[in-house]
Amino acid sequence: MGLGKDLHALESGRALLLAGVLIPSEKGETGHSDGDVLAHAVCDALLGAAALGDIGAFFPDTDSRWKDADSMALLRQCREAVRREGWRVANLDCVIELQAPMVFPYREAIRAALALALDADVSAVFVKAKTGEGLGPVGEGAAVAAEAVCLIEN
Numbered sequence: 001m002g003l004g005k006d007l008h009a010l011e012s013g014r015a016l017l018l019a020g021v022l023i024p025s026e027k028g029e030t031g032h033s034d035g036d037v038l039a040h041a042v043c044d045a046l047l048g049a050a051a052l053g054d055i056g057a058f059f060p061d062t063d064s065r066w067k068d069a070d071s072m073a074l075l076r077q078c079r080e081a082v083r084r085e086g087w088r089v090a091n092l093d094c095v096i097e098l099q100a101p102m103v104f105p106y107r108e109a110i111r112a113a114l115a116l117a118l119d120a121d122v123s124a125v126f127v128k129a130k131t132g133e134g135l136g137p138v139g140e141g142a143a144v145a146a147e148a149v150c151l152i153e154n
Contacts, residue, residue: 002152004044004055007137007145008037016144018096018103019113019127020072025101029144032061036071038096038127038146042114043071043078045150046089050082075117087152089120096129097138097145103129 010016014028017036029035043055058081059066059074066074079089092114096103103110107127115122132139 002045002047002049002150004041004046004048004148004150005146006037006040006044007143008035008040009137009143010141016101017071018106018146019110019117020070021106021109021113023101023103023106027141033059033066033069033071033074037144038094038110038114038148039071039075039117041146041148042092042094042118042150043075045092045148046075046078046082046118046152049150049152050085050087052078052081052085072113072117079118082152083119086154088154089118089150090124090153091151092118092120092125092148094125094127094146094148096127097132097147098129099131099134099139099141103127 008029010027016023016025016028018038110127111125115125137143
């Protein structure tokens with residue numbers, strides 16, 4: 001089992017991507033890659049479950065190859081690294097923390113995108129969303145965070 005967590009600032013003029021799904025919003029994630037906070041958290045959970053490292057070791061932000069990279073493509077590369085070690089995803093559970101916009105209308109598309117990237121059944125992937133209740137950087141609309149727990153089996 002692995003745990004992943006990520007946090008990105010939100011700024012105007014950037015796309016808000018959650019597992020590659022474009023969420024209409026005035027602000028989007030900052031980051032060296034496309035900033036997809038959920039994809040990054042899932043990468044860490046998956047790599048951690050297989051004890052292979054973390055997203056920073058695989059795709060360091062000091063390497064220009066990963067500038068503006070598609071985070072879902074990075075997730076597929078992580079899946080392949082885990083698969084080479086004889087593992088596959090049994091279950092993924094995620095939490096997105098975002099004050100606005102509401103994630104619920106996009107939840108099924110996000111689940112489907114994660115399942116496809118992980119070569120898992122959508123029934124093994126779940127996504128929840130929480131607001132910051134007006135507190136902290138998430139609640140103030142300055143950031144978006146994601147957590148993921150991934151169970152793998154061989």
